Amino acid sequence: xxxxxxxxxxxxxxxxxxxxxxxxxxxxxxxxxxxxxxxxxxxxxxxxxxxxxxxxxxxxxxxxxxxxxxxxxxxxxxxxxxxxxxxxxxxxxxxxxxxxxxxxxxxxxxxxxxxxxxxxxxxxxxxxxxxxxxxxxxxxxxxxxxxxxxxxxxxxxxxxxxxxxxxxxxxxxxxxxxxxxxxxxxxxxxxxxxxxxxxxxxxxxxxxxxxxxxxxxxxxxxxxxxxxxxxxxxxxxxxxxxxxxxxxxxxxxxxxxxxxxxxxxxxxxxxxxxxxxxxxxxxxxxxxxxxxxxxxxxxxxxxxxxxxxxxxxxxx
Numbered sequence: 001x002x003x004x005x006x007x008x009x010x011x012x013x014x015x016x017x018x019x020x021x022x023x024x025x026x027x028x029x030x031x032x033x034x035x036x037x038x039x040x041x042x043x044x045x046x047x048x049x050x051x052x053x054x055x056x057x058x059x060x061x062x063x064x065x066x067x068x069x070x071x072x073x074x075x076x077x078x079x080x081x082x083x084x085x086x087x088x089x090x091x092x093x094x095x096x097x098x099x100x101x102x103x104x105x106x107x108x109x110x111x112x113x114x115x116x117x118x119x120x121x122x123x124x125x126x127x128x129x130x131x132x133x134x135x136x137x138x139x140x141x142x143x144x145x146x147x148x149x150x151x152x153x154x155x156x157x158x159x160x161x162x163x164x165x166x167x168x169x170x171x172x173x174x175x176x177x178x179x180x181x182x183x184x185x186x187x188x189x190x191x192x193x194x195x196x197x198x199x200x201x202x203x204x205x206x207x208x209x210x211x212x213x214x215x216x217x218x219x220x221x222x223x224x225x226x227x228x229x230x231x232x233x234x235x236x237x238x239x240x241x242x243x244x245x246x247x248x249x250x251x252x253x254x255x256x257x258x259x260x261x262x263x264x265x266x267x268x269x270x271x272x273x274x275x276x277x278x279x280x281x282x283x284x285x286x287x288x289x290x291x292x293x294x295x296x297x298x299x300x301x302x303x304x305x306x307x308x309x310x311x312x313x314x315x316x
Contacts, residue, residue, distance in 0.1 A: 031258035041250035044237035071111040081108020099137040123150035165193030197238040207235025217269040225283030228259040
């Protein structure tokens with residue numbers, strides 16, 4: 001007796017259910033899968049309210065003035081910093097810049113804006129923190145120069161502290177309205193701090209040339225542990241999702257990686273500093289993170305394998 005298409009579909013579905021019932025259930029991932037790009041990403045940002053990530057690579061087809069840093073002020077106004085130290089404010093409804101300043105002597109690496117959208121803070125390759133009043137469209141001041149380039153800047157501690165990263169692996173702290181000189185500084189065991197993003201009001205994540213994404217607490221100043229890594233490749237950009245659950249990172253390995261922030265958000269850092277062995281490994285703070293002991297041990301093993309292969313080739 002012939003069966004209709006609907007009956008055959010139902011029978012096929014029953015057979016499928018029977019076969020599926022014996023299979024091992026799929027594992028639920030903690031984070032999205034890595035995304036492999038055709039070129040390293042030079043910009044990374046999450047949508048403020050949707051599960052959407054945007055990335056711009058170094059082979060992009062959009063060509064403009066040499067903009068090195070860009071920050072949205074509102075839906076119409078944005079700030080840009082270029083490779084020559086220029087800081088400009090733009091309104092897409094008008095022709096030409098609203099503000100055009102050139103107080104820095106080197107490139108603008110990063111920018112931050114206070115909640116009132118009054119003061120624009122700039123981190124520059126000349127080692128100075130810049131302060132610009134974008135409401136009055138005027139330059140306020142430059143800090144005294146620090147050692148190395150200032151590579152990143154963010155506001156923390158309920159607006160009381162400005163935090164800057166540097167090319168020498170040092171974090172500099174400035175008091176709000178005390179921008180002329182640092183209030184504190186501390187060095188990470190990192191080659192540099194190329195990018196950083198706040199996770200809470202006291203915790204931030206930093207990306208470095210050594211490929212490690214470190215979790216850092218501000219006041220008390222502590223390196224809490226390792227969130228993740230790009231094996232042997234510099235971390236170029238970091239971005240936090242609108243829900244705060246995922247950290248996205250891009251590196252010179254052309255991969256976009258995702259890290260679960262749940263464990264980091266549960267970390268409590270007190271003022272008491274326990275003595276620990278100098279140069280010890282960093283604690284792993286996510287399911288996909290290695291401790292730095294494992295991380296660098298893996299790199300050493302790879303190097304040893306290459307040396308062995310080269311020696312075998314030489315002997316042949």
